[in-house]
Amino acid sequence: xxxxxxxxxxVTLRGTLAANGGTHVAKRRSDVGTLYRxxxxxxxWIAHRIxxxxxxxxxxxxxxxTAVVGWGPEAYNRVESVYQNWFVxxxxxxxxxxxxxxxxxxxxxxxxxxxxxxxRHMKGLSLATTGLFVxxxxxxxxxxxxxxxxxxxxx
Numbered sequence: 001x002x003x004x005x006x007x008x009x010x011v012t013l014r015g016t017l018a019a020n021g022g023t024h025v026a027k028r029r030s031d032v033g034t035l036y037r038x039x040x041x042x043x044x045w046i047a048h049r050i051x052x053x054x055x056x057x058x059x060x061x062x063x064x065x066t067a068v069v070g071w072g073p074e075a076y077n078r079v080e081s082v083y084q085n086w087f088v089x090x091x092x093x094x095x096x097x098x099x100x101x102x103x104x105x106x107x108x109x110x111x112x113x114x115x116x117x118x119x120r121h122m123k124g125l126s127l128a129t130t131g132l133f134v135x136x137x138x139x140x141x142x143x144x145x146x147x148x149x150x151x152x153x154x155x
Contacts, residue, residue, distance in 0.1 A: 055099060
């Protein structure tokens, strides 16, 4: 990026003034504005927050459906029958995926917190975390997916 002119100690870059002596961060433009694709750290942070919220929501639902046992076994059995739905089984698979990702990413965050020098390897550790997640989810998806397909009658 070349400067297009100088104005009283400031460098003008593509029509904008860089007040800090010319340091300018290039951003891609799209039809709707600046396009930021993020870094592995940003996407990891977002996924960690989303999985954390999903786990908390499940815990709330779990407390409510377990509390139904106070109204008797028939009420509890009615609530329990919801878990025999194929869609709820897929949600359970999503919950397991959220817990596994959240746990692995939490270990990665603890590594960064306890040993700050590991931040030099952030991209590699992020890839390792993702790889472990995928490897762990293959048999889990097979087990839960097979049970779900049997419930639907496709196996």
